[in-house]
Amino acid sequence: MNSNIQSIFDKENETIQMNFVPKMDIEQTNLNQIIPENLQRKDLPIPNVTEIEIVRHFINLSNKNYGVDTGIYPLGSCTMKYNPKINETIAKLSDFINIHPLQEENQGCLELLYHTSELLGEITGMDGFTLQPAAGAHGELVGLLIIKKFFENKRIKKQKIIIPDSAHGTNPASAKMAGFSIIELTSNEFGEVPLDQLEFALKEGDVAGIMLTNPNTLGIFDRQIKEITRLVHQYGGLCYYDGANLNPMLGICRPRDMGFDIVHLNLHKTFSTPHGGGGPGSGPIGVIEELIPYLPKPCLFSSEKGIMCNNNNDLSIGRIKAFWGNFGVIIRAYAYILALGAEGLKKVGEIAVLNANYLRVLLKEKYNLPFNRICQHEFILSDQGIPNEITTEDIAKRILDYGIYAPTIYFPLIVPGAMMIEPTETESKHSLDNFIEVMNKIYEEARTQPELLKEAPHNMPIKRLDAVTAARKPILHD
Amino acid sequence: MDFIPHDKETIKEMLEAIGVKSLKELFQDIPKDLIIDKLNLPSGLSEPDLLFQIKKISQKNKNYSSSFLGAGCYYHYIPSLIDFVISRSEFYTSYTPYQAEASQGYLQAMYEYQTIISQLTQMDVSNASMYDGSTALAEAAIMSTIITRKNSVILLKGIHPEYEEVVRTYCWGQNIRILSTDEEDLHTKVKNEIAAVLFQSPNFFGDIEDISKLIKNVREKAPNCLVIQVMTDPTCLGVLNPPGSTDIDIFVAEGQSFGLNPSFGGPGLGIFTTKQKFLRKIPGRLIGKTNEINGKNYGFILTLQAREQHIRRERASSNICTNQALCSLAALTYLLALGRNGLREVAIQNFQKAHYLKKELSKIKGYEILNRKPTYNEFIVKCPNIDALINFCKQNNLQPPLKLSKYYPEMGNIALVCVTEMNSKKSIDKFLELARSALNSKKEENLK
Numbered sequence: 033m034n035s036n037i038q039s040i041f042d043k044e045n046e047t048i049q050m051n052f053v054p055k056m057d058i059e060q061t062n063l064n065q066i067i068p069e070n071l072q073r074k075d076l077p078i079p080n081v082t083e084i085e086i087v088r089h090f091i092n093l094s095n096k097n098y099g100v101d102t103g104i105y106p107l108g109s110c111t112m113k114y115n116p117k118i119n120e121t122i123a124k125l126s127d128f129i130n131i132h133p134l135q136e137e138n139q140g141c142l143e144l145l146y147h148t149s150e151l152l153g154e155i156t157g158m159d160g161f162t163l164q165p166a167a168g169a170h171g172e173l174v175g176l177l178i179i180k181k182f183f184e185n186k187r188i189k190k191q192k193i194i195i196p197d198s199a200h201g202t203n204p205a206s207a208k209m210a211g212f213s214i215i216e217l218t219s220n221e222f223g224e225v226p227l228d229q230l231e232f233a234l235k236e237g238d239v240a241g242i243m244l245t246n247p248n249t250l251g252i253f254d255r256q257i258k259e260i261t262r263l264v265h266q267y268g269g270l271c272y273y274d275g276a277n278l279n280p281m282l283g284i285c286r287p288r289d290m291g292f293d294i295v296h297l298n299l300h301k302t303f304s305t306p307h308g309g310g311g312p313g314s315g316p317i318g319v320i321e322e323l324i325p326y327l328p329k330p331c332l333f334s335s336e337k338g339i340m341c342n343n344n345n346d347l348s349i350g351r352i353k354a355f356w357g358n359f360g361v362i363i364r365a366y367a368y369i370l371a372l373g374a375e376g377l378k379k380v381g382e383i384a385v386l387n388a389n390y391l392r393v394l395l396k397e398k399y400n401l402p403f404n405r406i407c408q409h410e411f412i413l414s415d416q417g418i419p420n421e422i423t424t425e426d427i428a429k430r431i432l433d434y435g436i437y438a439p440t441i442y443f444p445l446i447v448p449g450a451m452m453i454e455p456t457e458t459e460s461k462h463s464l465d466n467f468i469e470v471m472n473k474i475y476e477e478a479r480t481q482p483e484l485l486k487e488a489p490h491n492m493p494i495k496r497l498d499a500v501t502a503a504r505k506p507i508l509h510d
Numbered sequence: 511m512d513f514i515p516h517d518k519e520t521i522k523e524m525l526e527a528i529g530v531k532s533l534k535e536l537f538q539d540i541p542k543d544l545i546i547d548k549l550n551l552p553s554g555l556s557e558p559d560l561l562f563q564i565k566k567i568s569q570k571n572k573n574y575s576s577s578f579l580g581a582g583c584y585y586h587y588i589p590s591l592i593d594f595v596i597s598r599s600e601f602y603t604s605y606t607p608y609q610a611e612a613s614q615g616y617l618q619a620m621y622e623y624q625t626i627i628s629q630l631t632q633m634d635v636s637n638a639s640m641y642d643g644s645t646a647l648a649e650a651a652i653m654s655t656i657i658t659r660k661n662s663v664i665l666l667k668g669i670h671p672e673y674e675e676v677v678r679t680y681c682w683g684q685n686i687r688i689l690s691t692d693e694e695d696l697h698t699k700v701k702n703e704i705a706a707v708l709f710q711s712p713n714f715f716g717d718i719e720d721i722s723k724l725i726k727n728v729r730e731k732a733p734n735c736l737v738i739q740v741m742t743d744p745t746c747l748g749v750l751n752p753p754g755s756t757d758i759d760i761f762v763a764e765g766q767s768f769g770l771n772p773s774f775g776g777p778g779l780g781i782f783t784t785k786q787k788f789l790r791k792i793p794g795r796l797i798g799k800t801n802e803i804n805g806k807n808y809g810f811i812l813t814l815q816a817r818e819q820h821i822r823r824e825r826a827s828s829n830i831c832t833n834q835a836l837c838s839l840a841a842l843t844y845l846l847a848l849g850r851n852g853l854r855e856v857a858i859q860n861f862q863k864a865h866y867l868k869k870e871l872s873k874i875k876g877y878e879i880l881n882r883k884p885t886y887n888e889f890i891v892k893c894p895n896i897d898a899l900i901n902f903c904k905q906n907n908l909q910p911p912l913k914l915s916k917y918y919p920e921m922g923n924i925a926l927v928c929v930t931e932m933n934s935k936k937s938i939d940k941f942l943e944l945a946r947s948a949l950n951s952k953k954e955e956n957l958k
Binding site for chain 2: 035036037039040041047048049050051052053054056057058059060061063066067068071072073076077078079080081083086087090091092093094095096097098099100101102105107110112113114115116118120121122124125126127128129130131132133134135137138139140141143144151154155166167168169170172173176177180200201202204205206207208209210211214252253255257258283284285286289290300304306307308309310311312313328329349350351352353354355356357358359360361363366367369370371372373374375376377378379380382383385386387389390392393394405406408428429432437438440443457458459460461487489492493494495496497498499501502503506507508509510
């Protein structure tokens with residue numbers, strides 16, 4: 033299969049078809065009279081390619097790509113569950129896709145946004161939501177700006193955010209974008225927040241809040257969660273819940289009840305909207321009542337006249353994106369929640385955890401499991417003890433050879449050689465058993481044919497790429 | 511309905527394998543009083559009921575047959591081919607291409623997106639996408655402060671008001687100072703302490719700026735101050751000079767016009783481009799071409815990740831992670847489908863059709879075109895009775911233009927009108943007829 037697909041820019045041909053432009057039906061003025069010649073470009077170097085060439089090009093490219101529809105996608109903390117097809121149909125209804133964000137007759141869109149906020153409020157326990165953020169990290173930024181504004185408004189100077197070392201990299205990056213400095217906590221031997229360190233940091237003062245992922249990136253529910261949020265509140269801080277790992281909590285327990293004040297969700301993880309190869313996503317933010325006035329503009333509310341929009345809130349952090357958020361993504365999440373209902377969502381939480389534990393127990397027979405206890409949606413294996421100095425990367429590449437996508441690797445950073453595995457609730461036992469079989473086979477190969485792993489992948493369109501040269505001498509376009 | 515594959519027997523079997531007695535036992539780490547009994551939500555729906563229920567909601571929107579509304583979101587023709595390509599589930603159900611070997615198809619497409627955006631804009635480098643035009647502009651402002659180590663930016667009048675608000679929010683987050691000014695007064699504000707001047711062209715009111723002149727004015731006062739351009743409808747680049755032909759430092763745009771439906775304003779596409787020398791300060795993902803370590807093939811890979819949050823954490827150039835990948839695939843497909851001939855023709859038709867309406871409207875007594883510079887597919891017009899015009903449009907199934915008072919209360923009688931290749935002569939003539947009627951309607955009111 034070692035073959036490159038020719039660049040689309042080499043498929044140029046001198047077609048002058050105008051298939052996609054309506055026939056000009058007005059009398060034309062000399063263009064130079066409309067726009068001075070010196071403002072006009074001399075040439076336009078994008079290619080002319082025929083439709084069939086374009087279609088074949090992308091079909092061939094798609095054949096060299098792996099999605100959830102191809103097979104199990106056990107990428108930890110990414111919740112790669114099945115994306116129901118009905119959601120695609122609904123998101124493409126003409127009375128949604130043709131609606132302009134500034135048109136006045138938009139009750140359908142506003143109602144959908146408002147209802148979605150209410151549903152997410154019930155699921156998380158939060159009092160108010162904004163659906164504006166375009167992705168999880170965007171939501172984090174919004175949440176942190178809310179914290180900043182909250183203290184600014186109260187004229188209390190607080191400039192630090194506490195983040196455990198098990199957090200996603202977006203957490204510290206978002207905190208910095210909101211102007212905070214970061215205090216990092218070292219997770220204890222259970223992967224949980226060290227309470228003594230936490231209290232020490234809080235006592236030092238100047239702490240605006242904590243950002244926590246629970247269950248954390250080790251897949252472990254922090255048993256001291258109530259004590260953590262109580263402590264932060266005691267010292268006047270706010271608690272931020274990173275919702276990247278909300279999936280196993282659906283219908284089981286709610287961030288608000290754990291003591292959180294701000295929550296972000298990833299609709300493209302927990303609520304089944306397709307990840308699209310890295311977006312578009314959606315990262316709604318939910319808050320407790322006291323923080324509602326700080327939500328970004330515009331805010332929706334329900335009135336006798338229908339769903340209305342409030343743009344005049346002095347305490348709001350302001351606008352964080354033009355228009356209304358990634359509406360097309362929100363429709364899909366809305367459809368998903370309505371389809372599943374209360375019982376369906378609870379099943380999601382339960383089965384996501386069942387599937388993860390099933391893999392955990394059966395894989396630990398061969399692989400090192402640094403945290404040997406019940407997990408939630410995901411768990412970590414490491415490459416410690418694998419024969420012949422086989423690394424996590426070798427294993428990941430070999431997994432690809434078996435027609436399976438690899439887990440998240442080398443994350444979280446607190447476990448050397450980590451493999452982070454999250455099967456999600458939509459994988460059947462058959463699919464999980466197949467994954468276990470492949471992993472066991474690879475372990476055997478590590479023992480008997482280590483070269484096979486060190487040179488993997490063998491069955492993919494390409495072998496391992498030279499990432500060092502790629503970064504040293506970047507080639508970013510043809 | 512749900513999408514859970516196990517029956518009761520399978521669940522029992524799996525619980526046994528794990529060594530627990532019930533599903534409940536799997537949640538033993540959670541304090542008992544945090545476990546909820548049941549969410550207070552309606553029961554699930556079957557597919558037909560779901561479709562029926564949401565369709566009913568969608569029908570509360572009005573879907574116009576023809577539109578004169580733009581202001582940052584545009585109705586252009588979308589070739590069928592685009593939905594076909596982005597509906598390939600190998601693309602849309604994949605994650606960020608961290609495992610390059612299993613993601614070559616998408617990585618190549620993203621690389622081709624970066625290539626076609628570089629060709630179109632003539633800028634040195636394009637990233638793989640940002641959330642939208644507004645956040646791309648805000649991140650550009652932040653990037654300019656990192657490059658210059660200065661802490662103030664200037665916003666020129668004419669930036670989309672919602673974009674300006676987004677820039678203000680982002681800059682407040684990092685304590686970056688914002689100054690506002692117009693072109694006439696720019697020279698008094700530009701100083702060496704300024705990180706960048708941000709402007710939009712064609713601007714919110716439709717004016718196409720003389721960019722070379724603008725850059726010259728800035729450079730004369732402050733040679734190190736960056737100049738950042740934003741654009742909300744880059745189809746105009748089918749005719750207009752590309753930003754890379756000038757000395758623009760960062761060029762960003764909203765890419766919705768390239769094959770994405772309005773969809774109530776999102777998802778869109780943030781196009782982000784800059785000069786080679788600023789490459790290592792650019793936010794967002796970049797796809798690079800490289801060779802196999804031990805082989806003769808080339809391939810594509812996420813590169814320069816040392817700038818990004820998952821490696822650099824709080825020292826990253828931005829927190830962006832998930833972007834708008836599928837929208838960049840749509841934009842690539844759009845630009846390929848149109849090709850150089852098609853894109854030029856789209857731009858010409860937008861110029862010509864808007865010009866036709868502008869010219870004919872200015873002949874009607876009481877209507878005054880306010881633009882003093884050349885315009886693309888949008889312009890502003892002072893109306894004798896703007897409310898009557900808007901009502902008549904609605905009654906005739908035409909999406910009315912934007913009343914500028916939405917953003918500028920003092921501009922109550924000014925409309926921002928947009929005409930694209932999708933407006934037929936018939937619809938434009940109808941608009942003209944309604945404009946005349948609106949005038950008469952005013953007279954009648956005055957007589958009363």
